[in-house]
Amino acid sequence: MGLLEVRDCTIRFGGLTAVKSLSMSLEKGALYGLIGPNGAGKTTVFNLLTGVYHPNEGSIELDGKSLNKLKPSRIARLGMSRTFQNIRLFQSMTVLENVKLARHGARKQNVWDATLHNRKQRDEEAQIERDAMELLEIFNLEGRADEIAINLPYGSQRRLEIARALATDPRILLLDEPAAGMNPQESLDLMHLIRRVRDRFDLTVLLVEHNMRVVMGVCERIQVIDYGETIALGSPREIQDNPKVIEAYLGGA
């Protein structure tokens, strides 16, 4: 059984079935791609996995534990971390503070420690700062640690979002269109970065992406959905040759 198991998940918004009987299985360490034309339901799948929406039918399990009714924060603390398609950095915080915030779930200080600013709390804050700086170094952002996060260039903001997601110590990293708005060189760098991150942090990665070069270059297994239903599943090569996929993207004759 995989690390993440989705079985027959369905979610409806009024009369619209956004995701229909979707199943998905991610092995530990997988680099898994989820693609589909605009409006296929990819981001809805992300929102189901992270608890923003709850499925009407079906089950989602992380390492055997059901996520069906949990809040997003609980799911995040269980090891599912994500980035956002439209970047959602904390706008008043610096680059460093954005990453430090994500260490929230691992904190050991309680309200009293924080109120008294005692040794335990100070030591932990120092540790959080070191951890955060270490992550920023991996993403080449250490030089801009004290800048307000939303003043960074677009590509750096995307990288910062990944760094922030990693700061939660995830087991599964969900990337929602990380290459959106990037030029070809930046996308290429991103591909290498995703691989490096997966190996270094021993992660399982689920990628939603429009940029086919990135998806085909990075993912080992790809699932294609259209109108909320799975239409193909396989290796990049199998997907590229699949007539159903071509039809979904280019339209049938």
Place this chain on the structure above:
Amino acid sequence: MKRWLLWLGVLLVLAGLEASLRGLIGPYAYQITVLVGVNIILAVSLNLINGFTGQFSIGHAGFYAVGAYTSAALVKFGGPAIRGLVGFLPAIGQDAVLLLAGLAAAAIVAGIAGLAVGIPSLRLRGDYLAIVTLGFGEIIRVVILNVDSIGGARGFSGIEQLSNFFWVYFFVLVTIVVIHNIVHSSYGRAFVSIRDDEIAAEAMGVDTTRFKVLSFVISSMFAGIAGGLFGHFTMYLHPNSFTFVASFNVIIMIVIGGLGSIEGAVVGATVFTVALELLRKLGPFRLVSFAVLLVLIMIYRPQGLLGSWTLFKGRRKAAPKAMVV
């Protein structure tokens, strides 16, 4: 160890000022100075919820009233018993124990009120939360109006005078240090993350409902303490002091000082209280000119007098534009 020494020095300075201040500046200025202190506690505490956590509460006067009446009632009805327990202390020590007992009760009851209001209502956002907190403040006031044992509409009189410059400014310092420490911890980052982007905060593992309630409870507890200090200073409480106008006054303080800045709340509370007194000379034009002053501040310093400037670290914590009323 060093920190204890610092606090001891602070206590000595406050005691020295308490002994000399009334003679130096006269009873009127002394009274205004004490009221400035009470308002600083209110503003700094409300700033935690409105400025840092970004939830728009306009019910602070409700918690202030809960604290004021709780402390006054405890001291009035339980005072003799408490004095009996600590009868071995000199009179000044008995007063201190009585006041601290009153303030502890004020903080606890106001905190519980904060929890009771916060749990159901902090699922609401923006305007809806504002309306619920406004309603809560009015409910408290109407309840007090109808409880005869604490004076009802006649007001609660005969409250023992226990608080003074020393105690008010001691709690001003406690409030500032506690809120400052909390803001500069994992908890503070969680509060600010909720203000900036609730969805991202949840995705990063912050239980947003729980943390909103937490900031609401901490804020309410300090409002309760402010209420207790106020009641034991003025010796008389009336429900009319706790209308929604009182809540708005605290909001004005933190907005003119700069939302999301502790120093701003201190400056805002001081400017607000002192300006209202100085303008008394203008007689009937007092409130009109005060309004003009506020408008001018908002035109020339829309980010507040101090903006998000902070004394302690070079880091800025700007409130998002939408929050600046």
